[in-house]
Amino acid sequence: MIKKIYFNRFYKLFNIISFILIILSIFLLLFKGLNFGVDFKGGTLIELRTTDNSIKISNIRDSLNQINLGDVSVKKFGTDSDYLIKFEKKNFNDPNFISKIKKKLSTSLGNGFEFRRVENVGPKVSSELLKSGIIAIGLSLVAMLIYIWIRFEWQFSLGAIVALFHDVLITLGIFSLLSLEINLSIVAAVLTIVGYSMNDTVVIFDRVRENLKKYSDIKIFELTNISINETLSRTIITSATTLLALFSIFFFGGEILKGFSFAMILGVFFGTYSSIYIANPILVFLRVSQKTILKEDKD
Amino acid sequence: MLYFSKIRIFLITIFTLIFVLIFLSNFIKSDNLIFSKKINLGLDLQGGSYLLLEIDTAPVITQKLQNSISEFKKFFKEKKINLKNFKINEDNTLFFEVNQDKVNQVKEILEDKEDNFINQYYPTYKSHKFVFSIEKNLFKLNFSKHGLVEIKNSLQDQALETIRRRVDEIGTNEPNIIKRGSDRIVVELPGLDDPSRIKNLLGKTANLTFRFIIKGSEETFGSEKLEFEDGSEEAIVSKRIIMSGDNLLDAQPSMDTQNNETVVTFNLDRVGAKRFGKATSTGIGKRLAIVLDGKVISAPVIRDAIVSGSGQISGDFTFQSATDLALLLRSGALPAPLNIIEERTVGPDLGQDSINAGVIALAIGFVLVICFMIFKYRIFGLIANITLILNLFLLVGILTLFQATLTLPGIAGIILTVGMAVDANVLIFERIKEEIKDEKNQLVAFDSGYEKSKTAVIDANITTLLAAIILFFMGSGPVKGFSVTLGVGIFTTLFSVYFIARLLTSIYVIKNKNKEKLI
Numbered sequence: 001m002i003k004k005i006y007f008n009r010f011y012k013l014f015n016i017i018s019f020i021l022i023i024l025s026i027f028l029l030l031f032k033g034l035n036f037g038v039d040f041k042g043g044t045l046i047e048l049r050t051t052d053n054s055i056k057i058s059n060i061r062d063s064l065n066q067i068n069l070g071d072v073s074v075k076k077f078g079t080d081s082d083y084l085i086k087f088e089k090k091n092f093n094d095p096n097f098i099s100k101i102k103k104k105l106s107t108s109l110g111n112g113f114e115f116r117r118v119e120n121v122g123p124k125v126s127s128e129l130l131k132s133g134i135i136a137i138g139l140s141l142v143a144m145l146i147y148i149w150i151r152f153e154w155q156f157s158l159g160a161i162v163a164l165f166h167d168v169l170i171t172l173g174i175f176s177l178l179s180l181e182i183n184l185s186i187v188a189a190v191l192t193i194v195g196y197s198m199n200d201t202v203v204i205f206d207r208v209r210e211n212l213k214k215y216s217d218i219k220i221f222e223l224t225n226i227s228i229n230e231t232l233s234r235t236i237i238t239s240a241t242t243l244l245a246l247f248s249i250f251f252f253g254g255e256i257l258k259g260f261s262f263a264m265i266l267g268v269f270f271g272t273y274s275s276i277y278i279a280n281p282i283l284v285f286l287r288v289s290q291k292t293i294l295k296e297d298k299d
Numbered sequence: 300m301l302y303f304s305k306i307r308i309f310l311i312t313i314f315t316l317i318f319v320l321i322f323l324s325n326f327i328k329s330d331n332l333i334f335s336k337k338i339n340l341g342l343d344l345q346g347g348s349y350l351l352l353e354i355d356t357a358p359v360i361t362q363k364l365q366n367s368i369s370e371f372k373k374f375f376k377e378k379k380i381n382l383k384n385f386k387i388n389e390d391n392t393l394f395f396e397v398n399q400d401k402v403n404q405v406k407e408i409l410e411d412k413e414d415n416f417i418n419q420y421y422p423t424y425k426s427h428k429f430v431f432s433i434e435k436n437l438f439k440l441n442f443s444k445h446g447l448v449e450i451k452n453s454l455q456d457q458a459l460e461t462i463r464r465r466v467d468e469i470g471t472n473e474p475n476i477i478k479r480g481s482d483r484i485v486v487e488l489p490g491l492d493d494p495s496r497i498k499n500l501l502g503k504t505a506n507l508t509f510r511f512i513i514k515g516s517e518e519t520f521g522s523e524k525l526e527f528e529d530g531s532e533e534a535i536v537s538k539r540i541i542m543s544g545d546n547l548l549d550a551q552p553s554m555d556t557q558n559n560e561t562v563v564t565f566n567l568d569r570v571g572a573k574r575f576g577k578a579t580s581t582g583i584g585k586r587l588a589i590v591l592d593g594k595v596i597s598a599p600v601i602r603d604a605i606v607s608g609s610g611q612i613s614g615d616f617t618f619q620s621a622t623d624l625a626l627l628l629r630s631g632a633l634p635a636p637l638n639i640i641e642e643r644t645v646g647p648d649l650g651q652d653s654i655n656a657g658v659i660a661l662a663i664g665f666v667l668v669i670c671f672m673i674f675k676y677r678i679f680g681l682i683a684n685i686t687l688i689l690n691l692f693l694l695v696g697i698l699t700l701f702q703a704t705l706t707l708p709g710i711a712g713i714i715l716t717v718g719m720a721v722d723a724n725v726l727i728f729e730r731i732k733e734e735i736k737d738e739k740n741q742l743v744a745f746d747s748g749y750e751k752s753k754t755a756v757i758d759a760n761i762t763t764l765l766a767a768i769i770l771f772f773m774g775s776g777p778v779k780g781f782s783v784t785l786g787v788g789i790f791t792t793l794f795s796v797y798f799i800a801r802l803l804t805s806i807y808v809i810k811n812k813n814k815e816k817l818i
Contacts, residue, residue: 117645118642143765191766199763206754234726242719245714252656
């Protein structure tokens with residue numbers, strides 16, 4: 001026999017915790033905002049590697065501050081010899097902007113550096129990218145809502161979509177809290193989270209529906225708990241293998257994929273949690289019963 | 300669900316083998332037909348430059364509107380209708396007036412759908428070139444949406460040609476130049492780690508004209524004040540063009556041996572040579588301004604008539620700048636200025652580092668997942684793992700077959716697929732375990748395990764597929780690569796789980812059906 005865990009005893013407690021987390025995330029998003037990268041804010045990003053150990057971050061900063069090029073930030077990037085330089089969007093109309101920076105740096109630092117990556121995004125393109133990113137996330141939520149509606153009943157669809165909002169909001173809230181950069185790959189991560197979280201919810205819902213047909217005398221409160229328990233080992237194993245893959249991207253996949261894999265790790269964690277503690281309590285709250293799905297069969 | 304016919308086993312094996320071969324072709328350096336296909340690496344992995352150019356169409360549209368004024372005047376004059384008070388305002392609206400009694404006649408001509416020369420009708424778009432409104436006797440005309448599209452499309456085609464010629468002249472390796480939208484062009488330059496020269500070349504319209512300098516210091520109706528390229532002086536230059544860059548047959552950088560100066564020599568076509576000869580013979584003693592994109596490069600004094608159809612441009616050139624100018628002149632002028640609105644450049648060693656990191660992450664993720672599955676399911680873990688490896692071959696094989704572009708996020712997509720692909724097998728195995736509790740016959744339990752888990756597996760995969768499809772259409776560049784691997788990964792996963800894993804399971808289960816505890 002499977003050991004039974006009484007998940008349903010903690011529905012209320014975790015709902016309150018989730019509610020608080022969502023409110024906090026909304027507050028963070030509204031008042032602290034997200035740290036948009038050049039993809040969405042426009043501007044110039046340069047990844048610089050020094051081959052000369054005597055070059056310090058302050059040298060780079062001083063050198064760039066001497067030429068009046070607007071707001072510039074210099075940060076270490078992964079290893080000790082790599083730096084990220086970011087400029088605000090002001091200088092976009094100058095096609096020689098990058099060459100100027102290179103010249104300036106080589107006069108003050110010598111030739112012990114190279115540009116590994118340059119990204120230069122104009123204001124028009126960045127606002128378009130932001131718009132299409134938002135549309136993509138919105139569209140994916142709508143697509144999931146409709147898909148679940150078709151496959152299940154509206155109560156299930158609502159439960160799943162609330163769980164998705166929960167996951168996306170909290171993931172973005174954490175990115176806001178930690179001031180982590182939002183770029184194109186984070187949008188990809190958020191969409192994948194939407195897919196993954198849905199995946200997890202659907203598996204439990206599928207079992208709930210099956211059990212609703214099987215047992216007419218068990219209340220939904222108890223029934224969700226049975227279903228969660230029956231699918232629990234699958235939930236754990238899949239989360240575990242996905243997290244194994246994600247952690248290996250996070251630790252070994254290079255600096256560029258760090259943000260992406262971190263977002264995904266958060267997403268898998270909250271996606272798994274929300275399938276149990278958001279999606280299912282909503283079924284209970286909406287008083288789903290055998291009638292709900294039998295009505296579906298009649299249609 | 301456990302029964303496989305011989306023909307099916309054969310097909311599954313062949314199919315899998317083909318993709319394993321295609322997968323392997325990525326690692327075989329050979330040009331024969333079977334192994335010729337290789338996966339494309341994105342610019343973020345092989346290094347290179349991506350430039351997004353936007354054509355500045357506004358001045359051309361104003362110019363076209365300006366040109367249409369004389370067309371209108373001429374056209375209606377022949378019809379004995381007098382149009383007057385032409386005006387163009389800032390938002391490119393053209394105004395004119397006619398006598399009240401002719402308003403309807405003009406309206407009918409403009410609305411004509413057949414053989415309308417003055418306001419062309421595009422049957423495919425069901426739209427005229429201009430849309431207009433009338434207030435009493437005042438006409439207001441704008442380019443219609445499709446009229447603008449026509450203009451933009453032709454601009455885009457011309458610009459693309461010129462860009463291609465310029466990029467080809469520099470000789471970068473396999474450039475990719477494609478249109479995007481109605482007024483943008485993407486230039487991808489693999490292997491190029493410093494695009495500053497290309498950016499400079501593409502940033503110039505290269506509109507070359509030869510015009511006389513007029514004595515005096517004030518602009519008049521037929522002249523304009525232009526600066527010299529080096530900013531040293533200003534000159535009043537006639538608006539009348541003697542000849543332009545269109546008349547050039549060839550241009551080359553060379554050394555003027557007399558004063559040891561780098562110059563650009565050019566050859567003119569017949570029309571150009573004739574005009575140049577005439578102008579230089581009548582204009583001895585005058586200064587001839589050579590104007591490039593609104594700036595005077597140099598303005599030599601004409602000493603002799605030049606009838607040979609060739610000449611040279613001097614102007615403080617270095618060898619590099621003379622080479623570039625010659626290149627620009629050879630490749631012709633752009634129809635409109637271009638703005639570089641997005642640029643992404645990745646150096647070749649960062650690309651290689653990304654590949655290495657991606658491969659290491661993939662290997663480690665793979666090994667971790669494999670160990671976990673063996674530990675959790677023993678023999679069935681082994682089956683899941685064989686499936687997983689074949690799944691990876693299938694995935695990379697399909698990407699190779701369609702020569703999809705693999706990007707860094709794309710590699711992340713493959714690793715993620717590895718993590719998520721076992722889900723389907725786990726769903727099935729867990730279900731079988733449950734079925735075995737109620738069902739004494741293990742074969743039946745396996746069968747119903749597969750059957751009953753089917754909806755959950757399909758639903759769970761479709762949700763991820765939906766996300767991947769949306770990302771494919773909304774995402775750009777590297778992110779698109781991610782959506783492709785994620786999406787293709789779902790199909791290969793379903794195939795490998797329902798055909799390969801199920802086949803292996805059925806072989807094992809049927810052989811060991813009398814064993815006490817199978818899973």
